[in-house]
Amino acid sequence: MRIVSFGFQTWGRKTLQALIDSEHEVVLAVTHPAADSAYKAIWNDSVEELAREHGIPVHLTERADAETIALVKQAEPDVIVVNSWYTWMPAELYDMPPHGTLNLHDSLLPKFTGFSPVLWALISGAEEFGLTVHRMDEQLDTGDILVQKRLPIPAGATGTELVLAGMELIPGAVHEALAALTDGTAVWTPQNKAERTYFHKRSDRDSRIDWSWDAVDLERFVRALSAPYPRAYSHYRGERVEVLDAVISEARYGGTAGRVIVQEGGGAVVCGAHAHRGGNPALVITRVRTADGVEHDGAEFFARGGYLTDDPA
Numbered sequence: 528m529r530i531v532s533f534g535f536q537t538w539g540r541k542t543l544q545a546l547i548d549s550e551h552e553v554v555l556a557v558t559h560p561a562a563d564s565a566y567k568a569i570w571n572d573s574v575e576e577l578a579r580e581h582g583i584p585v586h587l588t589e590r591a592d593a594e595t596i597a598l599v600k601q602a603e604p605d606v607i608v609v610n611s612w613y614t615w616m617p618a619e620l621y622d623m624p625p626h627g628t629l630n631l632h633d634s635l636l637p638k639f640t641g642f643s644p645v646l647w648a649l650i651s652g653a654e655e656f657g658l659t660v661h662r663m664d665e666q667l668d669t670g671d672i673l674v675q676k677r678l679p680i681p682a683g684a685t686g687t688e689l690v691l692a693g694m695e696l697i698p699g700a701v702h703e704a705l706a707a708l709t710d711g712t713a714v715w716t717p718q719n720k721a722e723r724t725y726f727h728k729r730s731d732r733d734s735r736i737d738w739s740w741d742a743v744d745l746e747r748f749v750r751a752l753s754a755p756y757p758r759a760y761s762h763y764r765g766e767r768v769e770v771l772d773a774v775i776s777e778a779r780y781g782g783t784a785g786r787v788i789v790q791e792g793g794g795a796v797v798c799g800a801h802a803h804r805g806g807n808p809a810l811v812i813t814r815v816r817t818a819d820g821v822e823h824d825g826a827e828f829f830a831r832g833g834y835l836t837d838d839p840a
Contacts, residue, residue, distance in 0.1 A: 637718040640724065743808075
């Protein structure tokens with residue numbers, strides 16, 4: 528089959544590599560120009576570089592405009608394969624090839640449609656995650672499913688570890704999907720729209736710790752926002768502080784949510800609903816990083832006690 532690839536960042540590069548390694552011909556690689564925004568700069572392995580190394584024509588664009596559609600039409604693809612494409616694609620484009628357009632989304636659809644699905648899956652307490660290959664339609668991540676790969680979320684896993692594990696599913700999923708199209712054995716499973724969950728694009732606000740959450744959720748939140756992602760943060764004595772490592776306390780702590788005291792080898796922060804009743808474990812912060820980039824032991828940093836707050840004041 529003749530394939531056109533749309534992709535960006537490491538996800539797009541790994542998908543293009545899987546296509547190159549297949550028995551099929553990649554006739555055009557469409558990708559975004561390099562970007563320096565916070566999230567686009569993460570996992571920024573170049574699709575363009577890989578395509579040029581293999582003599583594949585490259586088209587750089589921010590969106591699927593008229594020029595892009597014309598180039599794809601000239602390439603006469605049997606299928607378009609997409610992973611990590613940031614802008615809307617019109618039906619004129621995704622319905623153009625005989626086999627349509629396959630989109631790779633790193634969640635178990637219909638759950639976690641939208642953005643940063645692996646991080647949101649860990650934050651929300653999901654027990655598993657994975658990768659779905661589905662046919663693109665008019666809505667975001669809602670088309671019929673062709674291939675789905677599952678992985679459990681291990682205890683103590685970080686967001687980075689899960690993202691990397693999910694990327695390793697790409698080659699197998701791509702090859703299975705292409706084989707089904709080639710052999711005529713493709714089985715398309717409609718998504719149950721009633722089970723769909725959608726998660727929005729992450730911004731700096733989404734990394735700020737909410738001390739009304741319980742310690743179990745907060746410990747998972749800290750693990751989800753592992754490097755190279757923007758870290759979980761709060762404010763202490765007027766300064767923004769990133770929380771790098773934390774554990775759930777053994778004892779239960781009461782008072783005002785956000786109050787920090789040195790206990791259990793770190794800064795134990797009162798948290799959770801009805802914190803004044805003293806029925807909740809605390810989040811014990813063991814390592815932090817200040818705005819100057821210096822890391823500190825939690826017990827030493829919070830030795831004066833005080834409060835962790837939403838704002839610097």
